[in-house]
Amino acid sequence: MPGNAGKDGFVMTLEFPNRTRSFDETTHRVRFVGHDGVMEISFAVDASALSIAPCASGPSEMQCLAAFDADRSLVNNVARKMYSASRKSMYVLKVADFR
Numbered sequence: 001m002p003g004n005a006g007k008d009g010f011v012m013t014l015e016f017p018n019r020t021r022s023f024d025e026t027t028h029r030v031r032f033v034g035h036d037g038v039m040e041i042s043f044a045v046d047a048s049a050l051s052i053a054p055c056a057s058g059p060s061e062m063q064c065l066a067a068f069d070a071d072r073s074l075v076n077n078v079a080r081k082m083y084s085a086s087r088k089s090m091y092v093l094k095v096a097d098f099r
Contacts, residue, residue, distance in 0.1 A: 013037065014083050016076050021068055023061040029092065030068040034079055036087075043079050045093040050075075074098070 014034045021032040029044040050067035052059045059067070068075065078098055082091050 014041065014080050016079075019072075021065065023064050025061065028058065028064075030064050032068075032075075034076075034083070036083070039089075041083060041088075042090045043093060044091070045075055046095065049093055049095045049098055 014036050016032070016034050018033060018035075021030050023030055024044065027044070028047040030047070030050070031042065031044045034041045034043060045068065047059050047064045047067075050059075050064060051071055052063050052067045075093065078093055079091065082093065082097060
């Protein structure tokens with residue numbers, strides 16, 4: 001897939017070849033990584049940003065990972081958009097980023 005030029009003029013080729021993801025119970029986020037060439041970029045998405053049915057005790061790890069998997073294409077697109085706007089080594093995707 002061809003990359004898009006970022007604001008600094010460099011071609012952005014953020015890809016997500018590694019489908020591994022993990023749940024951080026402390027922050028209630030699903031963590032995953034993207035790659036721009038050899039650079040690894042860390043991402044985390046708040047559980048509140050995922051399509052999870054609300055429950056009194058909060059979403060479980062299994063619910064968060066299943067919701068992430070179901071929303072993976074959308075999550076990756078939001079991650080690409082954030083990365084193309086400003087290149088950092090770590091991003092946290094929140095509900096507002098999906099609007």
